[in-house]
Amino acid sequence: MINKIVFPILIALVLLPIQLVVIPLISISNIIPNIVLIYVLLYSFRYGQIAGTIFAFFIGILYDTASSSLLGSGMFSFTLAAFIAGYFYKEDFKDILLNIHIFIFALLLSSFIFFLFYSVLGTEGIIVESNFSFITFALFSSVYNIIFALSLYLIPRNKL
Amino acid sequence: MKIIFRKIFNLSKEYILLFILLIISLIILTQSSNPEIKKIRRYAFASFAVWAEVLYSIVSTENSELNELQIENAKLMLEVNMMREFALENEELKSLLKFEITSDYNLIPAAIVAKNISSTQGLFIINVGIKDSIRKSMPVMNEQGLIGIVTEVSNDYSLVQTLTSSSLKISATVPKSNIQGVISWSGDVLVIRNIPTTADVNKGDRVVTSILSTIVPPSIPIGLVVERRSNISGLLSEIVVQPFVDVNSVKNVFVLSVVKSSQIDSLDLNLLSK
Numbered sequence: 001m002i003n004k005i006v007f008p009i010l011i012a013l014v015l016l017p018i019q020l021v022v023i024p025l026i027s028i029s030n031i032i033p034n035i036v037l038i039y040v041l042l043y044s045f046r047y048g049q050i051a052g053t054i055f056a057f058f059i060g061i062l063y064d065t066a067s068s069s070l071l072g073s074g075m076f077s078f079t080l081a082a083f084i085a086g087y088f089y090k091e092d093f094k095d096i097l098l099n100i101h102i103f104i105f106a107l108l109l110s111s112f113i114f115f116l117f118y119s120v121l122g123t124e125g126i127i128v129e130s131n132f133s134f135i136t137f138a139l140f141s142s143v144y145n146i147i148f149a150l151s152l153y154l155i156p157r158n159k160l
Numbered sequence: 161m162k163i164i165f166r167k168i169f170n171l172s173k174e175y176i177l178l179f180i181l182l183i184i185s186l187i188i189l190t191q192s193s194n195p196e197i198k199k200i201r202r203y204a205f206a207s208f209a210v211w212a213e214v215l216y217s218i219v220s221t222e223n224s225e226l227n228e229l230q231i232e233n234a235k236l237m238l239e240v241n242m243m244r245e246f247a248l249e250n251e252e253l254k255s256l257l258k259f260e261i262t263s264d265y266n267l268i269p270a271a272i273v274a275k276n277i278s279s280t281q282g283l284f285i286i287n288v289g290i291k292d293s294i295r296k297s298m299p300v301m302n303e304q305g306l307i308g309i310v311t312e313v314s315n316d317y318s319l320v321q322t323l324t325s326s327s328l329k330i331s332a333t334v335p336k337s338n339i340q341g342v343i344s345w346s347g348d349v350l351v352i353r354n355i356p357t358t359a360d361v362n363k364g365d366r367v368v369t370s371i372l373s374t375i376v377p378p379s380i381p382i383g384l385v386v387e388r389r390s391n392i393s394g395l396l397s398e399i400v401v402q403p404f405v406d407v408n409s410v411k412n413v414f415v416l417s418v419v420k421s422s423q424i425d426s427l428d429l430n431l432l433s434k
Contacts, residue, residue: 079182
């Protein structure tokens, strides 16, 4: 219970201000990694689709309220991304990390879905120039996210 | 029957859960303009901002001398821009509007304590609020130009909707050709739509806030015209504007305490509350 719910929420509460205060400092032309998303996806990899989806939903509420973005856009995007990440769930979390190709693919796919929906749902009454710009944005953000997520490999395996 | 339902539920419970959660998210999303939801947002950002500022104070490197120079720079930029505007303005129009020259810009310096960088939801939290005389709808800028508008205010913090927010629409003008339009973020670029194709707008023309705006004072620089696109009918075109300010790399900003026009106030058009 504590390991599965309380600690993850506390960690997410720490990551949230870091995401909104520190991470923007490393933005490259509007593109930033999302460490809260990385954490939510890792949670989904570790605890499975149902637990991951519910966790992501609540983290989405926190994210929307803390970032003052449109309430619901983060909830939707986090939930969907975590659900997709849940397909790559392995009983032993280390198995996912050992297979780096699968790990990168799973992160890329889930992050892409997150950034795409978060951007699209955040549009309020605008005429979208081209949907391609959203796709490009989501793709670049996902790649940046993966580069960030790969820092996990710097942590000794026995600590994971 | 019950067994069949149970089997179906067991087989697809993940999908049912996902469906329910997504529906809840969408319902909340559609209610985002509800006053109650806005109230929640206001309290949430104000409480979060306290924690964000603690973290900000750890990572930031404040320099008071630099801040003062930036304020000076911003004031000079506004004055220069106003002068440029006046040089282009018609004397008759000036006398008609009884437009007064003012150089008394009250700039309130602020630091950005948190940012939400997204392709459509550009938002900042700044460390000034009601107690610093900040009010809703005040423009936020730096020494280069306009950054956004204050949309929510708490006692100590304010929420700023930046130029990269799709919900921010500002009345803008190209002073050289006196073309008026509404500038907004398209998710990719700043665009002024529905400009007559015959209008004399060229690449490199300056775009500033318009006198028609009931929120932002006139002549605050926004950006430069970088492209002009015609629509399918060929009658109207849209202007792509490159903002002067790289909104996402900004650290310190100024809130402009607007000197309101008494005429606009008397018409009850000014959105700023008295």
